[in-house]
Amino acid sequence: MMTYLEDLKNELKKRNVSQDEIDDIIRDHEEMISEALREDLTEEEIPQRFGDPRALAQELSSNTTSHDADEESDDSQDDFKLFKSFTPSEDEQKVFISMVFQDVTVRASNDSDYHVNYQGPGDIDEYSISYRHGELKIESPKFKGLLFKQNKKDSISFIIEVPKGTELVEFKHKTVSGDVDFRDVNAKNTTFSITSGDLNIKNTKVDKLVVNTVSGDVNVKELSARVVETSQVSGDMNMSKVIITELIHAGSVSGDFAFSDAHVELAEFNMVNGDVEGKEFYPKMISFKSVSGDLDIKNNERTDIKMQKTNTLSGKININ
Amino acid sequence: MNPQFKRGIIELCVLSLLVEKDSYGYDIISQLSEHIDVSENTIYPILRRLTSDDYFKTYLVESNEGAPRKYYQMTEKGFIYYLSLREEWDAFIGGVYHIINQGGKKNDDIFRRFKERIKEEKR
Numbered sequence: 001m002m003t004y005l006e007d008l009k010n011e012l013k014k015r016n017v018s019q020d021e022i023d024d025i026i027r028d029h030e031e032m033i034s035e036a037l038r039e040d041l042t043e044e045e046i047p048q049r050f051g052d053p054r055a056l057a058q059e060l061s062s063n064t065t066s067h068d069a070d071e072e073s074d075d076s077q078d079d080f081k082l083f084k085s086f087t088p089s090e091d092e093q094k095v096f097i098s099m100v101f102q103d104v105t106v107r108a109s110n111d112s113d114y115h116v117n118y119q120g121p122g123d124i125d126e127y128s129i130s131y132r133h134g135e136l137k138i139e140s141p142k143f144k145g146l147l148f149k150q151n152k153k154d155s156i157s158f159i160i161e162v163p164k165g166t167e168l169v170e171f172k173h174k175t176v177s178g179d180v181d182f183r184d185v186n187a188k189n190t191t192f193s194i195t196s197g198d199l200n201i202k203n204t205k206v207d208k209l210v211v212n213t214v215s216g217d218v219n220v221k222e223l224s225a226r227v228v229e230t231s232q233v234s235g236d237m238n239m240s241k242v243i244i245t246e247l248i249h250a251g252s253v254s255g256d257f258a259f260s261d262a263h264v265e266l267a268e269f270n271m272v273n274g275d276v277e278g279k280e281f282y283p284k285m286i287s288f289k290s291v292s293g294d295l296d297i298k299n300n301e302r303t304d305i306k307m308q309k310t311n312t313l314s315g316k317i318n319i320n
Numbered sequence: 321m322n323p324q325f326k327r328g329i330i331e332l333c334v335l336s337l338l339v340e341k342d343s344y345g346y347d348i349i350s351q352l353s354e355h356i357d358v359s360e361n362t363i364y365p366i367l368r369r370l371t372s373d374d375y376f377k378t379y380l381v382e383s384n385e386g387a388p389r390k391y392y393q394m395t396e397k398g399f400i401y402y403l404s405l406r407e408e409w410d411a412f413i414g415g416v417y418h419i420i421n422q423g424g425k426k427n428d429d430i431f432r433r434f435k436e437r438i439k440e441e442k443r
Contacts, residue, residue: 025368028345031387032360035346038385051361059365 011057091134109161
């Protein structure tokens with residue numbers, strides 16, 4: 001057992017696996033090997049059952065490095081090039097983005113400027129990017145012909161950074177199939193119009209959030225808002241760690257809504273066959289209309305939820 | 321389908337065990353190797369990756385004999401992932417069976433027909 005573990009440790013070290021991870025992996029193997037020895041295996045059979053330490057170390061290190069690599073390409077700016085920076089004027093700050101299939105991340109910058117970063121084989125000069133009177137506008141070129149004939153390979157992804165600590169007065173994002181990642185940015189009026197792209201919103205404070213999607217999914221985490229209006233056709237919406245001080249109005253045809261850890265003053269749902277599921281979902285009042293969609297709320301804490309204007313044809317309502 | 325075919329299947333097997341109940345490393349390995357030809361060095365990296373992707377949580381339980389056992393527990397995220405893999409697998413394997421059973425399930429019939437065809441070609 002000791003030689004096997006020693007070999008494994010050395011192989012992992014060779015592959016630059018961090019000490020913490022090595023300790024953890026060795027601990028797990030001590031546990032599993034001692035279990036195996038107790039059961040049926042002899043010392044000699046260990047490598048047979050547990051495999052060649054070198055192969056195992058290789059697998060584990062490619063696991064971790066490939067994992068890291070994924071994160072980096074998502075997250076870091078390494079592959080992104082800075083196109084332009086803008087210093088904000090004294091005006092009220094607004095951002096308007098209009099895309100077709102380009103993926104866009106909007107986040108807070110590390111300094112007090114706007115930064116437009118891009119990546120991909122497309123031609124950045126075809127894009128119209130301007131900053132005037134407090135308005136940052138980014139528009140993709142108008143594509144001629146049918147959308148599905150466009151080659152996504154010629155696309156560009158953007159990371160747009162908003163000056164740190166700035167509250168935008170308005171943020172609007174329009175896209176067809178591009179994904180949108182919006183985080184750590186505060187904006188008074190925030191509007192997303194997306195056809196099939198997915199939307200992720202994280203850690204943001206807004207006054208009014210409007211989301212319209214057809215088939216894209218929406219994920220919201222750590223949001224504080226006064227009003228949320230959302231309308232979906234078949235996309236789903238997930239909201240967690242959300243505080244809405246006035247109203248959420250949510251409509252969907254076949255998409256589902258899931259709320260967890262959400263505090264809402266008034267929640268209005270207008271569903272066809274989509275379901276609403278809440279876990280630790282605390283609206284003070286609910287209005288629920290559906291054809292066959294269900295409403296299901298499971299909370300640990302019992303609070304009074306006032307039902308108003310409930311109307312469903314065949315959906316089930318369950319609140320506990 | 322998952323590009324790394326076998327790995328994807330074993331991933332689904334691991335998820336299927338843990339959707340039923342929490343379990344520890346060696347137990348998972350023994351259960352799987354009882355039915356399929358697979359060794360620890362395939363399973364452990366999968367457990368580790370699924371844990372770092374937040375599909376599993378872990379906790380330690382003192383055991384009477386030797387080191388405490390690390391139990392793996394499926395998270396909600398893991399469950400959703402399990403459902404999507406499961407769906408993908410069912411659709412895929414359903415299609416595969418459809419194709420391989422096109423000539424019926426009786427191997428004798430299939431061999432006989434094939435033999436006849438070869439004979440015809442030789443003529």
